Amino acid sequence: MAVFYGLLSLGAKALIILSVLLFVAFLCYCLYIKHIHMKYDHIPGPPRDSFLLGHSPTFLRTMKNGLVHDKFLEWSETYGSVYRVNALHYVSVCVYCPEATKEILMSPKYPKDRNVYKRLFNLFGQRFFGNGLVTAQDHELWYKQRRIMDPAFSSLYLRGLIGTFNERAEKLMDKLTEVADDNTEANMLHLVNCVTLDVIAKIAFGMDLDLLTNSSPFPKAIETCLKGMMYYVRDYLFQFNPKNRAFIKEVRDACRLLRATGAEWIRKRKTAMQNGDDVPKDILTQIIKTAAAEESVTEEDEELMLDNFITFFIAGQETTANQLGFCIMELGRHPEILAKVKKEIDDVVGMKRDISYDDLGKLIYLSQVLKETLRIYPTAPGTSREIVEDIVIDGIHIPRGLSCIFSSYVCGRMEKFFKDPLTFDPDRFHPDAPKPYYCYYPFALGPRSCLGQNFAQMEAKVVMAKLLQRFDFTLVPGQTFDILDTGTLRPKSGVVCSVRHRNYKN
Template sequence: MIKRIFLSLSSVLIGLFTLKTIKIYLIRRRYKHLPGPKTNGIIGFYFGQYFEIVNHVSNQNLQHELHLKWSKLYGSIFKYQVLDRMTVIISNEETVKATLIDEDIPKKPIAAFPLGERFLGFGLLTETDKSKWRHRRQILNHVFKKDILLGNLNEFNSKGDILIEHLKNLCLSNGSSSSLQLFYELNRLTLDIIAKVAFDLDTNCLKKSESKLNLYITKGLEATTLEIIDPLCKFKPNKWSSITNLKESMRKLRKFSIESLTIKLNELKDTQFLGKNVLSFLIQNAKTEEDFDFERLVDDFVTFFIGGQETTANALAFCFLELGQNPEVLKKLREEIDSVLGSKKYINNDDLSKLEYTSAVFKESLRKWPPVASFSRILDEDIELLGYKIPKNTFFLMPVYVMARSEKYFPEPEEFKPERFLKNDPFSSQNRISSYTYMPFSIGPRNCIGQNFAKIEGKLILAKIIQNFDFELDPNQSFKVVQHATLRPIDGVKIFLKPRQ
């Protein structure tokens, strides 16, 4: 009896292994005409570049550095294998235009259900049904128009002033001999701003020594990255405890979102008045639909919370990491801010328009360290790119990080040169910067709806901090970068901060 069971199980396992082998063989055959890193032996056949990627990332390196290395070796279109999936990287103006604009290839919802837990679900960022996405996008476009956002300058300034006072208090309590991790202060600030401006919520994260809400968001993003980098993580016992923690954090984030939305819905139940913010428009939309889908409302709530916080905080953190290494840039930045703002506290729209070099610094930070380092798409039909036939169901990555580090598009790409983005600079005046090569907010119909929000917030907060403080990097600062879906400095940008007289 036992022998029969053993033989039956063996037959099943052999059958499954044979099917998997055939599947991988057929996949490799479909993509054999594309250049890319080679695989060696039977391990390479079944796993592709899996071990190379996992080992690279486990040594505190970015996967995008491998993409950059491979792009230099294999060109602007290549493939690599992870288990039974091929990924195609395209880093060329023509291919980016073809995939994101001409063909409008469908999005791959990577952060929807990481580790099997609902994170962004079917929110605006991850919705794949084009008709549903288009309907919600059209409704929400109005909220993120620049003139609407400028009407919230009071909130941007108010939260910025709270940050300045908070940092001054930290300087007093820590003394001149202790550094602080600026990223975590910026991370709490941007969460407070998006909560108030978009949802009329007072999270007051800056006033808390530890913000659980920030932690939940970070863990959700970490879960997304873990599943992308290591699709076998669920089968590794040493990862189980970490995965349990990540899943629990995503549940707590969703619980917070449900509770916050329920309170707001009850507040608005008996009134016809709704403000001009994201939540109001989402509720208006939901009230007019035949079926009120509360779970999708929560998805959008989480999506805007994360999109409005994480990218701006990361971009600002990289600004200070670069300014600390480039004193001449910092000197020019401070001169402009002092000239335009002087000692005034309130920054208005005219001030923002005059802060041209400040804007260039923020844009250069987004170029060198794009918070979202790549965008994913999946082909719904065969396509030809640069003479190569790409089969249906191909998983694409548009590597923003790789293109921004390409000598072809940005001379001396490793250098921090805000002048690239000044109108009178030869590089900029010759229209060398294209929306197909510089795309920190993506391009096409699925571009980032909150990019105006991020630009206003980023420039204003950068100006306020430089206006009020001198700083230098802690000599022990690491320059490594970690990916938790978005890129962030691994050390949190350790700086010595001193109020300016």
């Protein structure tokens, strides 16, 4: 009995010591946060929700009931072009100053923000973007990948893709013909999502999915991964809530499905290359060349190939589909703009079935419409960089070590950059209009700008030109025009339309 009480006493002492150590650690953490506040509170910003959590509660409330980017816009109107946000011991500075945007985004010396992009390495423990082209922190690793990928996005190679763009867009036209003949409604976002995923699968990876006629788990897996990414990056406590376990499992399963698919497609292409078969100079071939450039292919090199497969498979279709959805939505709301762009397409393309590369260059007003769509609805709304040295922005001293957040969404909706910013006006991008000065960057800027932006805009032009050449459409009443944030921005209602064959007699 004495031994038992002695053991109990030892256990109690250990518990007391552990409690004291935890209290001391918590106290030290609180002192560190206080130090962080004292160091950065000279930067203006909204009042924190709490000493420890900073502005995190505001972000979480906004994510449930609205769009977090609108909160950033609201704060920019109150606190100016440079303001601070806190989350635990992390501090970020939101910057909407064109001069600073130019200096930081155009320079390779400011790396991507490690706090954000390291969290995209995996999702809830399952490798996701890894060290692919978008997320690579090390400049040399990124540069090697970019250099190898460049040939797949050269203007000469893109010119040769116009036939595939036409072919895949024709499948959408066939589907819309069925819709028009049956007098049914069409969820346009879903349909263009199928087309853009078909395009990237065929052009980048040589695979035929034909999602407009075949069912596939890929669209749902991509959507699940992006939604999981949003929570994983913005809510550090999300994974510790037992209520979220089922969703977290869905996200992990979706990641595994996409990576397993990538592994299979890469294996087939490698076999073809080893057998001396003719293979296209597409993204998949370039991904394999990334690893082949090494003296010996390690397990990490194999994972890097899958990282870039995921990067291009998702980024190569999601943002373009959302841009098309928003574009159709705005044209449906502005019949005068719709009529003008239709006239241009009739003048340039006429009744031709296939749109040529040269035709795309003549569709100037359509380009303006697509650019204006991305001004109000940048589907990838922002980026961030790490401040590696002290800098002064708009008269405010910014110490090194901070994350710097740039939002094309906020800049595109600021009155000081765009008059009547919520008015959809393609003439802002008329060739003779003044060009926006570092306040419009839907594809980011500088060396880390989107490699596939020309690819995406070619694809968007072909799809829109064919759609407007063949069909009239009206938005079904009663749907919302709200934005859904799933990591990328998309039309919340899906852009449901009534579709009719164009009547050329009128």
